[in-house]
Amino acid sequence: MLSKxxxxxxxxxxxxxxQSDKKPVQISEIAEKENISQKFLESILLSLRKTGFLxxxxxxxxxxxxxxxxxxxxMTDIMRVLEGPIAMVPCVSLNFYETCDDCPDENTCSVHKxxxxxxxxxxxxxxxxxxxxxxx
Amino acid sequence: MLSKxxxxxxxxxxxxxxQSDKKPVQISEIAEKENISQKFLESILLSLRKTGFLxxxxxxxxxxxxxxxxxxxxMTDIMRVLEGPIAMVPCVSLNFYETCDDCPDENTCSVHKxxxxxxxxxxxxxxxxxxxxxxx
DNA sequence: TATTACCCTACTAATTTAATAGAGTTTTCA
DNA sequence: TGAAAACTCTATTAAATTAGTAGGGTAATA
Numbered sequence: 001m002l003s004k005x006x007x008x009x010x011x012x013x014x015x016x017x018x019q020s021d022k023k024p025v026q027i028s029e030i031a032e033k034e035n036i037s038q039k040f041l042e043s044i045l046l047s048l049r050k051t052g053f054l055x056x057x058x059x060x061x062x063x064x065x066x067x068x069x070x071x072x073x074x075m076t077d078i079m080r081v082l083e084g085p086i087a088m089v090p091c092v093s094l095n096f097y098e099t100c101d102d103c104p105d106e107n108t109c110s111v112h113k114x115x116x117x118x119x120x121x122x123x124x125x126x127x128x129x130x131x132x133x134x135x136x
Numbered sequence: 137m138l139s140k141x142x143x144x145x146x147x148x149x150x151x152x153x154x155q156s157d158k159k160p161v162q163i164s165e166i167a168e169k170e171n172i173s174q175k176f177l178e179s180i181l182l183s184l185r186k187t188g189f190l191x192x193x194x195x196x197x198x199x200x201x202x203x204x205x206x207x208x209x210x211m212t213d214i215m216r217v218l219e220g221p222i223a224m225v226p227c228v229s230l231n232f233y234e235t236c237d238d239c240p241d242e243n244t245c246s247v248h249k250x251x252x253x254x255x256x257x258x259x260x261x262x263x264x265x266x267x268x269x270x271x272x
Numbered sequence: 273t274a275t276t277a278c279c280c281t282a283c284t285a286a287t288t289t290a291a292t293a294g295a296g297t298t299t300t301c302a
Numbered sequence: 303t304g305a306a307a308a309c310t311c312t313a314t315t316a317a318a319t320t321a322g323t324a325g326g327g328t329a330a331t332a
Contacts, residue, residue, distance in 0.1 A: 014246040035238035059330030088138040102171035110150040110270040121257035134246040195299030
């Protein structure tokens, strides 16, 4: 299940991407328009700033803005930052790999086999979508 | 993230599918071979029986066995029973649909748009794999 | 220099997951 | 027939994660 953090983060990014210019948008505006708790959204936008997706401007007329243009932002990167691993089990994760304590051998594990396919298919989707593609 | 329930359930099903005959296999045997807490596995197998995937036999020489043959069991059905919705948000779920309280319009929602593709790609994988396909 | 708006830390409530405990029931086989 | 094997069921709990809240701090700008 997609976490609210990811959901809200995506909505906020889409909101910013849909702006005609690159002027900073206040947290309060996004929170209101997208029905998100402002405080929660604050922490999400902060993490998107720290990971290089957003820039911010303080003081009057301040707010958040996209650093890159929407067509340069891959869903793969956003999902990894917001949601974490794309894989459903750590043993098939490219960026968050871990071995399973149970499972003596990945190569013969049926779960591994299936989840590898699921991961690849999800990656396909994320790689083929930029932020621009998902705004209507 | 895949729940342990689903992971263990899949492993147990695969274990049963790999049997040469259809004789009942004891919970304790599966639990030991697949490194699963026996009590936890009990409840998982029970739910797989109630949903028509497994049959059981009580008493000495009893245990669980597959009702259908492995190539007739679609991953789609198993995943829905063990993990629940395949979609990552309820608003794109085929079998567990729910509207979002936030989101005024699904058709213009960027999250909806993206997650629809992710769901379809996952479904593709699950529909193309039977229990037989994932045992090595 | 006052105001606006981002920045940061800490805490908490709710939910879900992953078990664990223990008693009960059915079936089989000797 | 009776004891053991093995499934069945309910209830409880511990741990982890998520989602949100509270509240003050800091920087920038008009």
